Amino acid sequence: MSVTVLVGAQFGDEGKGKIVDYLASDMDMVVRFQGGDNAGHTVVNEKGVFKLHLVPCGIFKDGCKALANTGMVINPDELLKELSEISSQNVDTGNMFISSRAVILMPYHIELDSLGEKTGISIGTTKRGIGYAYADRSRRTALRFEDLLDLDYCRTRIAKIMGGINAELKAKGGKTFTEEEIYDKCVFWAEKLASRIVEPVSFVNNAINKNENILFEGQLGAMKDIDLGIYPYVTSSNPVAAYAAVSSGFPISKIDEIVGVMKAFTSAVGDGPFPTEMEGAEADGFRGDGKNVDDEFGARTGRARRLGWLDLPIIKFAATINGFTKIAVCKIDKLDTYDEIKVCVGYKLNGKEIDYMPTSRDLYKVEPIYRTMKGWKTDTTKIRRYEDLPDEVKDYISLIETYVGVKVGYIGVGPAREDIIVR
Ligand code: GDP
Ligand code: IMO
Ligand code: MG
Secondary structure (H helix, E strand, O other), X not given: OOEEEEXXXXXXXXXXXXXXXXXXXXXXXXXXXXXXXXXXXXXEEOOEEEEEOOOOHHHHOXXXXXXXXXXXXXXXXHHHHHHHHHHOOOOOOOOEXXXXXXXXXXXXXXXXXXXXXXXXXXXXXXXXXXXXXXHHHHOOOOOEHHHHHOHHHHHHHHHHHHHHHHHHHHHOOOOOOOHHHHHHHHHHHHHHHHHHEEOHHHHHHHHHHOOOOEEEEEEXXXXXXXXXXXXXXXXXXXXXXXXXXXXXXXXXXXXXXXEEEEEOOEEEOOOOOOOOEXXXXXXXXXXXXXXXXXXXXXXOOOOEOEEEOEEHHHHHHHHHHHOOXXXXXXXXXXXXXXXXXXXXXXXXXXXXXXXXXXXHHHHOOOEEEEEEEEOOOOOOOOOOOHHHOOHHHHHHHHHHHHHHOOOEEEEEOOOOOOOEEEO
């Protein structure tokens, strides 16, 4: 009987997949509302270990509808691959639906993204074609899933757009595509996916009107928002809660709960400013060697993540632009062995403390102000009740709550669904 939106509060990879999978037990529908297969959402539950890219993390709950919605750019080949992988692990994917208004991410978007990273301004994208698919949406040259339902119309759209696409590819020294090969792909995708395509506005609003429990699952995090994040080192969509309503076509006033997911420290992949970043061996302490599911390597690209201490001005900024009603803090257990834990509680810019989030230009220059907290030196991974946590963990949580002004409702103490403390 409620609408919940769940988003990342940092630079992505905060543990959204785990929290969505946990919350899905109460949901009738889970909706991905932006991004594409640049996402890597890790889920560890009784069905196995999964790294989801396009499929909403609610797919594991029997009977829960999973919708890849309008704000997304979807590579159909990747979606088919992912659906076949998860169904081979005994997950029923019959309830997975796709918005007719979602953009089809094409092979040429991937080619253009790779060329852009090589020859343009490199920002360390996932090279999945995301920015170029959104650019086509904006210049109204994208194909959408609805076009797969009318292949004659689809063919005329392809004939109109391929000239411009190939001219751009040629100019940048890339591989070109024939109209025929793109059309053949569309025919194949239509055959495989047409039965999953739905009219999304009524699909979502009917569920809201029926008082179903719906969870909107964000991708990435606040600092990578195209308007409000560390431009230009951002993604090409808005990973903020309001965009769930904007892109799905329901009134913002229908949102009951906004959950911000954060890590107990900070991580990022790709370029851009990162005030509390650690170097060398210090960062390796958080990273692990890649053998465990929760080691700090990108769930999408496998790149070693950049790591640093918790940056509270970032969480406060994320809470401000999203309106968090609750916070989930993941990976508290990764701080279990530290004698002392540093937390950034402010920034100085040109020697003066500031009370706003600067843009990239100045964020590169800020000097973090740290508070040092006493570590708890206790294994938290088996703890399931807040009362049983060491006082030092409670102090850490309380610092977050006081600084940000939002209650911490969930604390992650391990990668699996049940490794969670609910308050
Ligand atoms: P997402 O993109 O926000 O879904 O996050 P990712 O899956 O990319 O990265 C989060 C990583 O942290 C994954 O490896 C998860 O298995 C892991 N993880 C999530 N919550 C916890 C937690 O509370 N403790 C530990 N140790 N690992 C966690
Ligand atoms: P989840 O949903 C972390 C980063 C890329 C790059 C920038 C733009 O798992 O949190 P893009 O391919 O979107 O054009 O790249 O955004 N990035 C992510 N970083 N987690 C993600 O997703 C990411 N998706 C994109 O590294 O810096
Ligand atoms: Mg991720």
